[in-house]
Amino acid sequence: MWQALYDNLEQTVAVILFGIGFTILLLQRNLIRKIIGLNIMSTATYLFLASMGYIQGRKAPIVTDGVTDLAAYINPIPAGLVLTGIVVSVSFTGIMLALTVRLYRRYRTLDIDQIALLAKGEDMA
Amino acid sequence: MSKRRSDWEQRPQARFLRWMRDGYGALDDQITTSISQPAAPRPDQEAMEAHDILVGTHRHERELALDRLAHYDLQNWANTRGRKVLGRLYAVLALLLGLILIYFLLNTVAFMPRFASADVPANNEVIARYVEKGLEETGAINIVAGMILDYRAFDTLGESTVLFIAACAVLILLRIDLDDHGQPMQQLIAEESDDRHYEPKNDRILQGSAMVLTPIILLFGIYVLFNGHLGPGGGFSGGAILSSGLILYLNAFGFQKAGRFFTYKIFMWVSFFSLGFYGVAKAYSFYMGANGLHSGIPLGTPGAILSSGLIMPLNIAVGLVVACTMYIFYALFRKGGL
Amino acid sequence: MSFVKIALLGMLIVCALGVSFTRNLLTSLIVYMAYSLMMAVIWMLLESPDLAITEAAVGAGITSVLFFVTLKKIHAIKGDKDHEQAQK
Numbered sequence: 296m297w298q299a300l301y302d303n304l305e306q307t308v309a310v311i312l313f314g315i316g317f318t319i320l321l322l323q324r325n326l327i328r329k330i331i332g333l334n335i336m337s338t339a340t341y342l343f344l345a346s347m348g349y350i351q352g353r354k355a356p357i358v359t360d361g362v363t364d365l366a367a368y369i370n371p372i373p374a375g376l377v378l379t380g381i382v383v384s385v386s387f388t389g390i391m392l393a394l395t396v397r398l399y400r401r402y403r404t405l406d407i408d409q410i411a412l413l414a415k416g417e418d419m420a
Numbered sequence: 421m422s423k424r425r426s427d428w429e430q431r432p433q434a435r436f437l438r439w440m441r442d443g444y445g446a447l448d449d450q451i452t453t454s455i456s457q458p459a460a461p462r463p464d465q466e467a468m469e470a471h472d473i474l475v476g477t478h479r480h481e482r483e484l485a486l487d488r489l490a491h492y493d494l495q496n497w498a499n500t501r502g503r504k505v506l507g508r509l510y511a512v513l514a515l516l517l518g519l520i521l522i523y524f525l526l527n528t529v530a531f532m533p534r535f536a537s538a539d540v541p542a543n544n545e546v547i548a549r550y551v552e553k554g555l556e557e558t559g560a561i562n563i564v565a566g567m568i569l570d571y572r573a574f575d576t577l578g579e580s581t582v583l584f585i586a587a588c589a590v591l592i593l594l595r596i597d598l599d600d601h602g603q604p605m606q607q608l609i610a611e612e613s614d615d616r617h618y619e620p621k622n623d624r625i626l627q628g629s630a631m632v633l634t635p636i637i638l639l640f641g642i643y644v645l646f647n648g649h650l651g652p653g654g655g656f657s658g659g660a661i662l663s664s665g666l667i668l669y670l671n672a673f674g675f676q677k678a679g680r681f682f683t684y685k686i687f688m689w690v691s692f693f694s695l696g697f698y699g700v701a702k703a704y705s706f707y708m709g710a711n712g713l714h715s716g717i718p719l720g721t722p723g724a725i726l727s728s729g730l731i732m733p734l735n736i737a738v739g740l741v742v743a744c745t746m747y748i749f750y751a752l753f754r755k756g757g758l
Numbered sequence: 759m760s761f762v763k764i765a766l767l768g769m770l771i772v773c774a775l776g777v778s779f780t781r782n783l784l785t786s787l788i789v790y791m792a793y794s795l796m797m798a799v800i801w802m803l804l805e806s807p808d809l810a811i812t813e814a815a816v817g818a819g820i821t822s823v824l825f826f827v828t829l830k831k832i833h834a835i836k837g838d839k840d841h842e843q844a845q846k
Contacts, residue, residue: 299529299532300529300530312770315518315771315774317518318518322778327786327787327829328778334821335793338793338794338817342797345809347540350536350538351537353805354805355807358562363556364551364552365547365551370542370543371551372546372550374809375564377809378568378654379575381656381817383579385820385821386585386586386745387586389586392828393589396594396832399831399832405832565808644811656816657808657815660812660815660816660819661815664815664820750823
């Protein structure tokens with residue numbers, strides 16, 4: 296198993312990064328750090344996906360000298376999927392940061408536990 | 421034999437022994453010792469019966485009071501000291517969950533096909549079609565750009581829509597509307613109103629370098645955008661680079677000067693028309709293709725800049741949407757509007 | 759496996775851990791920016807130049823700039839006079 300993990304080193308590291316990002320999302324109390332953890336999770340997923348496309352000894356999928364042979368280029372499909380994903384991740388980061396600014400304006404703190412307490416206090420009052 | 425200290429009853433060892441023996445907490449101890457007074461002896465029978473009834477009521481009430489105090493005590497503990505204990509328990513469990521997740525995923529990775537090998541199940545006939553016929557069917561030299569803007573153009577339309585919706589959502593959350601007299605309509609805190617009139621301090625280094633860098637960055641962005649089908653790049657990266665140049669200009673020279681060429685109306689119309697043009701052009705292409713008709717868009721010679729049919733205009737459309745979205749994000753965060 | 763690739767992947771994990779272990783919010787942002795940039799170099803080593811240029815422009819550019827502006831709005835940058843006023 297260790298040899299298989301060392302052979303797929305990118306995928307191993309991507310999976311470890313996913314777990315680290317998830318733990319940051321759960322454990323940190325500051326909202327900004329939670330958002331950074333979510334971004335780490337998403338980039339780890341893109342690394343996992345795009346490392347499926349790499350083939351040893353072949354070049355990037357840009358046609359050079361008119362060679363359109365299948366055996367000269369890597370797999371272009373995962374790169375296309377990840378390209379969409381990167382842009383979607385920046386849009387949801389923007390929305391989350393806007394929500395953080397509004398929460399700060401309302402509750403004057405960034406600690407998620409205190410915000411939950413204050414919100415519950417407002418509900419009961 | 422050691423003499424017991426005079427404050428033995430309050431020491432932690434004594435409390436612990438008492439807790440082990442009886443199971444009471446400290447507060448319960450105080451309540452029990454304060455409430456249980458020794459009953460005074462009554463001489464005659466009625467007085468004794470009355471006293472018994474009274475003691476029974478007292479005992480019942482005392483038990484009720486003890487219950488209520490224990491409940492209150494539990495709530496109190498959960499709110500003050502229990503929070504620390506539960507917080508530590510949550511941290512330990514979260515860490516354990518993360519480690520278990522990593523372990524299971526690593527087990528899965530051990531069974532994945534070998535990295536960088538050519539005979540994985542992901543290399544099937546789809547990529548054979550894209551790579552071998554890609555150049556003659558789409559005319560794009562960059563196979564990835566040809567794939568996301570010709571074979572899989574629907575995904576790119578969905579993703580541009582996601583960007584547009586994100587810009588709308590941030591507009592709703594952060595925009596500060598002005599009424600007719602130029603006063604903000606919402607309630608602002610003091611720092612917000614100070615931030616809205618933010619103009620730069622005319623920093624010499626920043627303005628000097630922005631004067632040199634901004635045209636270079638904008639030119640590079642336009643180059644990446646226009647050559648999306650000939651080399652790496654395309655709509656998303658070109659749009660992001662364009663917006664970086666505009667944000668640098670905005671930071672260095674302020675909102676007044678940037679408002680001379682990029683107003684809110686321009687942002688609205690450019691985003692709307694780019695997305696609309698993308699939808700109409702691709703709808704035409706899909707309609708022609710689905711009915712077996714030959715679409716009249718020429719493919720040109722591969723390698724020239726005006727080639728590959730619709731890919732260059734679509735690249736420009738996507739790039740403009742991306743640039744406008746990123747710029748409006750920044751302006752909304754900074755000032756609450758354009 | 760080349761040494762550069764192993765070193766970059768190791769630095770990715772170090773950066774991801776470093777985000778949670780720093781006290782200052784600004785520091786964790788800059789570590790995240792470095793993480794993004796190293797990810798862009800790894801895309802280049804995996805022969806995807808489209809992804810590399812997009813990740814460099816978007817991850818280390820736009821997302822980090824948005825984070826910085828949010829930090830300014832919530833008065834979390836030390837040394838700013840708004841931060842001292844917010845601490846009172």
